[in-house]
Amino acid sequence: MLPDYTPYKNLPPLAGLCSIEEATKPGLPLDECVRRLKRFHYCFKRLHEILTARITSEPIYELKTAFAHHAYLCAEHVTALRQRISEMREPPLGLEDVPHPALEAFFDEIRAAPTTEELVSGIVFAIDAIDLAFADYLNQTHPLTDAPSKRVLRFANLELDDMRSFYQVATDALGAKPHPDWYLSLVAILAEARGIDGSKPEPESSGPLPRQYSRCPFTYDPIPKRDERFTDLWNQGVNAEAFLYDETKPARAKVLMMLFKRLREIDVPEMMAGIIAQTPGKPWGYYRDMSRQVWDEARHAMMGEVGFVALGVDWTKARITWNWSYRLNTECSPLERHGVLFFIEQGLMPRTGKRYEYEVANESGIPIAATIQDFDWADEVLHSQIGREWYVKQFDNLQAALAFGDAAWTKITSNWTTVKEQGLTQHANWWPAIYQQACAASGTAPDQAVLAYAETYEGKRADMKGVVGE
Ligand SMILES: [Fe+2]
Ligand SMILES: [Fe+2]
Numbered sequence: 512m513l514p515d516y517t518p519y520k521n522l523p524p525l526a527g528l529c530s531i532e533e534a535t536k537p538g539l540p541l542d543e544c545v546r547r548l549k550r551f552h553y554c555f556k557r558l559h560e561i562l563t564a565r566i567t568s569e570p571i572y573e574l575k576t577a578f579a580h581h582a583y584l585c586a587e588h589v590t591a592l593r594q595r596i597s598e599m600r601e602p603p604l605g606l607e608d609v610p611h612p613a614l615e616a617f618f619d620e621i622r623a624a625p626t627t628e629e630l631v632s633g634i635v636f637a638i639d640a641i642d643l644a645f646a647d648y649l650n651q652t653h654p655l656t657d658a659p660s661k662r663v664l665r666f667a668n669l670e671l672d673d674m675r676s677f678y679q680v681a682t683d684a685l686g687a688k689p690h691p692d693w694y695l696s697l698v699a700i701l702a703e704a705r706g707i708d709g710s711k712p713e714p715e716s717s718g719p720l721p722r723q724y725s726r727c728p729f730t731y732d733p734i735p736k737r738d739e740r741f742t743d744l745w746n747q748g749v750n751a752e753a754f755l756y757d758e759t760k761p762a763r764a765k766v767l768m769m770l771f772k773r774l775r776e777i778d779v780p781e782m783m784a785g786i787i788a789q790t791p792g793k794p795w796g797y798y799r800d801m802s803r804q805v806w807d808e809a810r811h812a813m814m815g816e817v818g819f820v821a822l823g824v825d826w827t828k829a830r831i832t833w834n835w836s837y838r839l840n841t842e843c844s845p846l847e848r849h850g851v852l853f854f855i856e857q858g859l860m861p862r863t864g865k866r867y868e869y870e871v872a873n874e875s876g877i878p879i880a881a882t883i884q885d886f887d888w889a890d891e892v893l894h895s896q897i898g899r900e901w902y903v904k905q906f907d908n909l910q911a912a913l914a915f916g917d918a919a920w921t922k923i924t925s926n927w928t929t930v931k932e933q934g935l936t937q938h939a940n941w942w943p944a945i946y947q948q949a950c951a952a953s954g955t956a957p958d959q960a961v962l963a964y965a966e967t968y969e970g971k972r973a974d975m976k977g978v979v980g981e
Contacts, residue, residue, distance in 0.1 A: 512535055525655055544648075545601055551708070552589060552596060555585045556585075558581070559585035560618075561621055562578040562582035566784035567731075568736050569630075569736065570627070571738045573681075579806045586798060586799045586802040586803070588666075589795065589799070590799050595659060611704045613701070614704040616700050616720045616722055617701050620724055627687070629689060629690065631678050631682050632687045635675065636689065642672070644707035644710075647710065648660075649668075693724070733785050735781040737831075742830070743936050745926075747936075748939050749830070749942045754966070756867075763877065765875070766822075766871065766877055767946060769868055769884065770814075770819050772815070773812060773814050774816055774831050776812045778834075778835045779809075782852070783804060783808065787805070796901075804893075815883075821879045829941050830939075834930075842922065843919050843923070849916075855916075856891060856894050857895065865892075869885055869888050925969075927969045928969075943962055946961060946964075
C-alpha cells in the first residue's frame, strides 16, 4: 500500500463511502453477492406473503393493521432487491425460484403457525436471523465495488429493525413464546438451509426436514376475525351515507359518520388480502401495488380510530361490522372482489365522493378531520390508478371492467332481514351513543334532530350503488 496517501486537502475519500485503507481489502465475489441477495429477496417475499395471508384471520386489530403495514414494507424491499439483482450480470434472474428447500420449509412453518402468539414469535425468529445475515453481508461485501447493494440493504435494515421492535413489544405484550419443540425445529431447518444467506457450514445430520406445523398444505383462511372490542358484527342499523349526504345535517356530526366509515374500512384489507393470497402468478408489480393499497386501507381505518379518540368518543360503542369483507370473501371469486372494489372506488371520484368528504371535514372546523380526509382523498386517487393498471387491463375496455364489478356487486343481495331472523343482530341504533359522547366531550348540547337519526340500511341494496364502502 502506498504510504502516506491522502485525499486532496484531506477531503473525505471515495465519495464518503469508506476509508482508502478499508477499500484496499477485497470483498465478496459478485456471484456470492448475487446468491445472498437472492436469498434476502426470497425472505422478504415470503414475509410479505405470510403477513398478507394472515391479515384477514388475525383477530387483533393492532396486529391486523401492523401486518398490512409490514407486508407493504416487505413488498418495497422485494422490489428494490429485484432491481439490484437485475443490475448484476444475472439474466436469467431466476427470482421466482426457491433458493433452498429448507429455506422454503422455514417460512412454510411460520406461515402455518397455528396461533397469533406462535406466528409473532416465528416472525421475530425470522427477523433476527435475517438481521444477522444482513450484518454479515454489510461487513463482508466491498464498500466501493458493491456500494449499490449496500445502499439497498441499509434501507431494508432500517425497516427490518422497526419491524423487529414492533414484534418484540408484541411478543412481550401477548406473552408469546414459540413452543420449545417448534423452536428447535426452526433452528434445525434453518441450519439445514445453511442459514438465511446459505453461507453457514453444512450441518452434520441431514435427515428429513423436521416440519411441524407445515406438514399439511397451507390454505388461506378467508373468514375475517376480530378481537372482542368489535361486537354485533352484522349490524346494519345506522345508514352512514344517507346522513353524510343529507344537506340538512351539520358538518360536525357528519365528521363522526365519516370517522365511522374510515374505521369500518378495516374490512378492506380483510378483503384485499384474500385477492392477493388467492391470485398467484402475476408480475411482481401487481403484488407491490396491491399491498400498497392494503396498507392504505388499513391506515384509513386507523385514521378513523384516531379521529374518534381526538373527539373524545369511545369507538367501540359504534358497530364496526364485517358484513362487507365476510360476504365478498365467501361469495365472490378473487377477480369478482377486485371488480367490486374497483367499481366502488370509481364511485368515490365524482363530486359527491372524496372531494365532498374533504369539504365537509373542512367545514366542520375540526382540524384533524380535514387532515384525515385530505390524505384519504389522495390515496383514493392512487387506488383508482392501481385499479386501472391491474384490474381494468384484464378486460377489453373500462366499460366491460366496470360492468363485471357491478354484476359481482349485484350478486351480494341485502342480508338485512336474514341476519335479523337468524338472531345474528337486532340492527341496534348505535348513533345516539356516539353523538352524545362527542357532544359531551366538546361541551355542546345535542341537536335533537341529529340525535333522533335512525335511518338504517333496511331495503337498501347491499352495495348502496357505490357509496357504502371505502
Ligand atoms: Fe380507503
Ligand atoms: Fe381505496
